Amino acid sequence: MAVNRKEIVERINQSFAENNLEKVLSFCTDDFSWTMVGDTTTKGKDAIRQWMASMNPQPPRFTIRQTIAEGDSVVTRGDMVMQEKKNGPSIPYTFCDIYRFAGDKVAELTAFVIRTDQAPAGARLNKAT
Secondary structure, three states, X not given: OOOOHHHHHHHHHHXXXXXXXXXXXXXXXXXXXEEEOOOEEEEOHHHHHHHHXXXXXXXXXXXXXXXXXXXXXXXXXXXXXXXXXXXXXXXEEEEEEEEEEEOOEEEEEEEEEEEOOOOOOOOOOOOOO
16 A cells, blocks of 8 residues: 555644644654754654753644645645744744655654744644645
């Protein structure tokens, strides 16, 4: 049976919306690498757990606008609102995530996240198209 990588990315995004990092990581290789372009690259599940633990525990609210799958890559783009600091204001962003697969697991995520001036209407998780 062929791997439906688009569906896996949808499940990852749902896990992010549920604030379930362990479920997110269950879809990733042990040496998974996550790059926040212009900020940091974190490699390995344990390092990612530590990095995520240092962030605001509130999950972002986001809307997926588009998902494209080609070969071993899936790209999603959308809008989100999140707090940078606990009890801080919600800040709007636009994002583009590029997932690279190794077999049926995500080996690499490259995330482009840009702060925007206004919150997108109803930023929430929508099923990817």
